[in-house]
Amino acid sequence: MLHIFDPNARTDRDLGTPPPPVTEKTVRLSIDGNAIAVPEGTSVLRAAALAGIQIPKLCASDNLDAFGSCRLCAVEIEGRRGLPASCTTPVAEGMSVNTQTDRVAKLRRNVMELYISDHPLDCLTCPANGDCELQDMAGAVGLRDVRYGYEGENHLVAEKDTSNPYFTFDPSKCIVCSRCVRACEEVQGTFALTIDGRGFDSTVSAGQDDDFMDSECVSCGACVQACPTATLMENSVIEQGQPEHSVVTTCAYCGVGCSFKAEMKGNELIRMVPFKDGHANHGHSCVKGRFAFGYATHPDRLTTPMIRNHIDEPWQEASWDEALQFAADRIKAIQAKYGQDSVGGITSSRCTNEEAYLVQKLVRTAFGNNNTDTCARVCHSPTGYGLKQTLGESAGTQTFDSVMQSDVIVVIGANPTDAHPVFASQLRRRLRQGAQLIVADPRHIDLMTTPHGGDALHLPLRPGTNVALINALAHVVVSEGLEDRLFIAERCDPGEYAAWHAFISDERHAPEATESTTGVPAESVRAAARQYANARNGAIYYGLGVTEHSQGSTMVMGIANLALATGNIGREGVGVNPLRGQNNVQGSCDMGSFPHELPGYQHVSQDAPRKAFEDAWGVTIDNEPGLRIPNMFDAAIDGSFKGLYVQGEDIAQSDPNTQHVERALGSLECLIVQDLFLNETAKFAHVLLPGSSFLEKDGTFTNAERRINRVRKVMPALAGKEDWQITQDLANALGYDMHYDHPEQIMAEIASLTPSFKGVTYQKLDELGSIQWPCNDEYPNGMPIMHEQTFPIGKGRFVVTDYVATTERANRKFPLLLTTGRILSQYNVGAQTRRTDNQSWHNQDWLELHPHDAEERGINEGDWVGLTSRAGDTVLQAKISTRMQPGVVYTTFHHPVSGANVITTDNSDWATNCPEYKVTAVQCEKVAQPSAWQERHRVQHKKQWGLLKTPEATEPVMK
Numbered sequence: 001m002l003h004i005f006d007p008n009a010r011t012d013r014d015l016g017t018p019p020p021p022v023t024e025k026t027v028r029l030s031i032d033g034n035a036i037a038v039p040e041g042t043s044v045l046r047a048a049a050l051a052g053i054q055i056p057k058l059c060a061s062d063n064l065d066a067f068g069s070c071r072l073c074a075v076e077i078e079g080r081r082g083l084p085a086s087c088t089t090p091v092a093e094g095m096s097v098n099t100q101t102d103r104v105a106k107l108r109r110n111v112m113e114l115y116i117s118d119h120p121l122d123c124l125t126c127p128a129n130g131d132c133e134l135q136d137m138a139g140a141v142g143l144r145d146v147r148y149g150y151e152g153e154n155h156l157v158a159e160k161d162t163s164n165p166y167f168t169f170d171p172s173k174c175i176v177c178s179r180c181v182r183a184c185e186e187v188q189g190t191f192a193l194t195i196d197g198r199g200f201d202s203t204v205s206a207g208q209d210d211d212f213m214d215s216e217c218v219s220c221g222a223c224v225q226a227c228p229t230a231t232l233m234e235n236s237v238i239e240q241g242q243p244e245h246s247v248v249t250t251c252a253y254c255g256v257g258c259s260f261k262a263e264m265k266g267n268e269l270i271r272m273v274p275f276k277d278g279h280a281n282h283g284h285s286c287v288k289g290r291f292a293f294g295y296a297t298h299p300d301r302l303t304t305p306m307i308r309n310h311i312d313e314p315w316q317e318a319s320w321d322e323a324l325q326f327a328a329d330r331i332k333a334i335q336a337k338y339g340q341d342s343v344g345g346i347t348s349s350r351c352t353n354e355e356a357y358l359v360q361k362l363v364r365t366a367f368g369n370n371n372t373d374t375c376a377r378v379c380h381s382p383t384g385y386g387l388k389q390t391l392g393e394s395a396g397t398q399t400f401d402s403v404m405q406s407d408v409i410v411v412i413g414a415n416p417t418d419a420h421p422v423f424a425s426q427l428r429r430r431l432r433q434g435a436q437l438i439v440a441d442p443r444h445i446d447l448m449t450t451p452h453g454g455d456a457l458h459l460p461l462r463p464g465t466n467v468a469l470i471n472a473l474a475h476v477v478v479s480e481g482l483e484d485r486l487f488i489a490e491r492c493d494p495g496e497y498a499a500w501h502a503f504i505s506d507e508r509h510a511p512e513a514t515e516s517t518t519g520v521p522a523e524s525v526r527a528a529a530r531q532y533a534n535a536r537n538g539a540i541y542y543g544l545g546v547t548e549h550s551q552g553s554t555m556v557m558g559i560a561n562l563a564l565a566t567g568n569i570g571r572e573g574v575g576v577n578p579l580r581g582q583n584n585v586q587g588s589c590d591m592g593s594f595p596h597e598l599p600g601y602q603h604v605s606q607d608a609p610r611k612a613f614e615d616a617w618g619v620t621i622d623n624e625p626g627l628r629i630p631n632m633f634d635a636a637i638d639g640s641f642k643g644l645y646v647q648g649e650d651i652a653q654s655d656p657n658t659q660h661v662e663r664a665l666g667s668l669e670c671l672i673v674q675d676l677f678l679n680e681t682a683k684f685a686h687v688l689l690p691g692s693s694f695l696e697k698d699g700t701f702t703n704a705e706r707r708i709n710r711v712r713k714v715m716p717a718l719a720g721k722e723d724w725q726i727t728q729d730l731a732n733a734l735g736y737d738m739h740y741d742h743p744e745q746i747m748a749e750i751a752s753l754t755p756s757f758k759g760v761t762y763q764k765l766d767e768l769g770s771i772q773w774p775c776n777d778e779y780p781n782g783m784p785i786m787h788e789q790t791f792p793i794g795k796g797r798f799v800v801t802d803y804v805a806t807t808e809r810a811n812r813k814f815p816l817l818l819t820t821g822r823i824l825s826q827y828n829v830g831a832q833t834r835r836t837d838n839q840s841w842h843n844q845d846w847l848e849l850h851p852h853d854a855e856e857r858g859i860n861e862g863d864w865v866g867l868t869s870r871a872g873d874t875v876l877q878a879k880i881s882t883r884m885q886p887g888v889v890y891t892t893f894h895h896p897v898s899g900a901n902v903i904t905t906d907n908s909d910w911a912t913n914c915p916e917y918k919v920t921a922v923q924c925e926k927v928a929q930p931s932a933w934q935e936r937h938r939v940q941h942k943k944q945w946g947l948l949k950t951p952e953a954t955e956p957v958m959k
């Protein structure tokens with residue numbers, strides 16, 4: 001019988017070599033007498049594995065190009081001389097392969113004998129015992145004896161490298177198979193490892209005399225994953241032993257949404273192994289998802305509900321019932337006194353779709369108003385607005401895999417190697433294959449120095465001038481006749497195109513005219529526009545450097561205009577791709593977290609959807625939008641907003657103008673914080689409801705590709721309740737009847753009320769692995785690429801995007817522009833990553849400034865620098881860096897004590913109120929002591945932890 005194998009079949013097995021390029025051609029061959037057919041270009045090793053025949057192997061792995069160094073995979077092929085390596089031999093029509101003959105058995109035993117003669121014989125005490133490919137292969141080839149003895153020259157006393165906090169390199173166990181080196185190059189794209197020396201002296205090296213920690217290594221774990229021995233090994237396995245069972249779940253850090261196998265021993269998480277069949281990550285990971293999970297069991301975790309009457313009083317432990325009733329009574333009393341609209345809720349982009357859905361449902365039912373918002377307000381709300389206006393859907397258009405078809409990749413205001421690292425590795429692979437990169441960013445980002453990635457074209461614009469730049473790019477496209485006229489004629493609204501064409505053709509948008517505004521040389525803008533417009537496939541990826549501006553929404557629409565004008569929408573390799581920040585920021589927006597939209601972006605003023613929700617929920621829903629987060633703050637300070645329920649978001653640290661936020665939070669009569677830790681916001685709280693980590697719950701996250709991934713519970717909730725249960729109980733305590741036994745039922749309700757989720761079920765998610773919405777009758781398995789034939793609004797809509805300079809300008813008092821961003825090892829407010837060994841890489845926020853600006857102010861590397869804006873001042877340590885352009889300074893905001901958001905102002909996007917984090921006019925000077933705010937913060941921090949009567953294990957204080 002002939003077996004035909006699908007090369008893309010879902011499997012978690014290692015098939016030895018990667019699938020060949022997609023082809024229609026099939027090759028028939030026989031392996032050990034089995035007739036099989038596989039796609040042309042498949043290796044004999046992979047063909048055998050697909051047929052269930054395991055050929056021994058050591059240097060091969062199906063995520064790495066075949067290398068052919070170990071010779072263990074030798075086979076006999078009828079009519080061919082010698083014993084070819086099956087990993088480097090492609091199948092051929094009519095080939096007859098024998099994988100088990102005396103000759104290959106002898107060769108394999110000889111190979112293994114040589115390896116084992118220079119390998120410690122400590123299998124029983126080795127941490128990899130039971131999970132070691134070398135051990136397995138010794139068994140598979142039937143090795144019983146080592147004729148050379150173990151006394152010869154060997155590497156058994158080579159010293160271990162324990163510099164990395166998460167894994168150990170033990171060279172005594174290395175068989176120099178190069179899998180780690182190739183994983184670092186091919187999978188991660190960092191090129192940190194080499195094989196030094198030749199022959200017997202060959203060793204793996206992380207750089208000239210560097211240990212792992214001092215090398216280029218970014219601790220992604222790809223080499224550890226690739227190593228077939230215990231040479232590179234997770235410290236958690238060394239210390240705790242091999243895991244016993246595993247559960248597939250989704251990373252809770254960034255919007256890439258990597259799938260992992262959580263490998264467990266009882267209820268203890270031993271390691272997170274990137275899942276090969278993860279549709280967003282294909283078995284790769286970054287340091288956060290792979291290693292930074294220790295926060296989940298950190299001693300700082302809140303495990304008991306707490307209540308207090310006033311924020312200066314000590315916290316009182318309470319039962320769940322007491323705490324929830326206390327919270328409900330206070331909210332009801334506030335509403336009785338100040339009115340129904342005096343309270344609101346904030347959903348979390350860290351929590352699941354089901355949990356975000358329940359919080360907005362609680363606000364709209366139990367609170368009886370639309371005062372619900374989410375942290376997407378401060379990151380990607382302009383994406384939602386801008387893409388809805390132009391393309392008709394508030395989401396990115398592509399899959400991550402689509403980038404492998406892109407020829408020109410434009411990255412605007414994003415830093416993927418730090419903020420979306422696994423996607424960055426894929427992007428780098430495409431750059432190594434020859435795609436052209438264009439980066440529009442004030443800083444020289446690391447992506448531009450991709451090893452073997454070619455030269456990137458940098459458009460180093462001044463912060464705040466995005467719209468002038470995108471208009472200049474579009475002007476070149478139009479004035480040089482580079483538009484895709486057919487696409488425009490067929491797919492776009494003609495009237496709006498004509499209006500936009502007239503607008504953008506104006507000479508005021510010419511690169512030569514905008515050069516003095518943007519700071520980008522006109523010839524660079526022209527070159528970038530030509531490259532993008534002339535590309536077979538041009539793709540735009542953008543991040544918070546686009547949205548967090550006073551014209552964030554305008555810029556998103558400007559990007560969509562450019563993509564429409566060049567026909568770069570609706571197929572593989574193109575598109576408009578927002579790189580969403582947090583794990584479930586797409587999902588929290590989809591779930592109706594905004595005050596103007598019900599789940600599925602259905603406006604509250606639309607009668608039909610509102611009626612459907614009213615019928616399902618048994619309440620009347622206000623047809624007017626409620627308060628956004630900044631409106632809530634203003635109303636709190638004015639005295640008309642008095643109660644707030646915050647699920648998993650640290651608004652006191654993450655929102656701009658910290659002192660304003662603190663005043664608002666301090667004005668509340670009831671602040672309910674549901675979180676893992678006593679965060680900055682919780683210091684102003686009256687009720688603390690201990691939340692559950694992603695390891696402790698079931699549900700779904702939706703990543704930046706609209707991909708709905710399952711989150712699966714791997715351990716019991718530390719405080720006894722999953723977040724959705726807490727919200728449900730609070731709703732019931734408030735008098736609104738809510739009852740679900742499992743998040744699957746919540747998803748069923750979401751699907752029944754949200755057209756784009758109509759076909760989503762847990763069963764389908766389990767079957768397909770993931771689903772990219774919309775998932776409905778027309779697209780029962782989801783829609784990977786959007787807008788292929790039509791837009792949800794019919795025609796693509798061009799929007800006139802006038803550039804309006806921000807009011808936040810450099811002047812004599814504040815001559816520098818501050819822009820903020822993230823770093824690889826920390827995540828957002830750092831609540832999780834600061835409670836892991838990721839602190840080894842970034843234990844404080846630094847102020848990066850150009851040598852010219854530093855010299856002018858007499859600032860040296862490591863000096864304490866006072867940073868002042870019109871909103872406030874703080875003190876940070878200086879890092880002198882040519883990544884900055886003169887006049888622009890940069891910092892991250894991962895550590896509360898840095899007070900980065902004390903500096904940022906409350907300027908915001910005109911359409912969505914997304915804060916203008918990326919442009920703050922500042923001055924800096926050398927100082928000797930912390931700022932007044934930092935001193936107050938230190939005192940408040942100590943006091944609030946004292947009121948909790950639990951000493952904090954990781955106290956964030958200035959050195």
Ligand code: SF4
Nearest residue numbers: 174175177178180227
């Ligand atoms: S460290 Fe592991 S993967 Fe790297 S060469 Fe040695 S045995 Fe192979």
Ligand code: SF4
Nearest residue numbers: 184217218220221223
């Ligand atoms: S951990 Fe990642 S970056 Fe570091 S050496 Fe291994 S593969 Fe390279």
Ligand code: SF4
Nearest residue numbers: 251253254258286289
């Ligand atoms: S890239 Fe993002 S989703 Fe993937 S492991 Fe890293 S933090 Fe998690």
Ligand code: FES
Nearest residue numbers: 068070071073087
């Ligand atoms: S697995 Fe084929 S040569 Fe090593």
